[in-house]
Amino acid sequence: MPLYDYQCAACNHQLEALQKISAAPLTDCPACQAPELKKQLSVPGFRLGGSGWYETDFKTGTKKNLAGDNKPD
Incomplete structure (x- = not known):
């Protein structure tokens, strides 16, 4: 489930x-009880990883091309 940011107007x-x-969307502010909550635009704070993703995702250095590492020189 995603996290949503709200701010009371x-x-x-x-x-x-x-x-x-x-x-x-939520409408009632828990602080002042006014029906003035507005959903904010925010950046997601997660990273996709693990099995099932492309092997080059989030890898650095020599680990970037694992499939190509078995090539003869």
């Missing part, structure tokens, strides 16, 4: 909410 309270993508 009435009191400027900020919060993060863990919600399903299909869930309706």
Whole structure:
């Protein structure tokens, strides 16, 4: 489930909410109870890795081309 950032237009309270993508956006501020919460645009804080991803993703140095390492010189 993604994390969404919200900010209240009435009191400027900020919060993060863990919600399903299909869930309706939050509207009521937990600090001042005003129905003024607005969803903020934010950068995701995750990295895709592990089996199933391209072997060159997030690799550095000599480990970048593992499939090509078995070539004869």
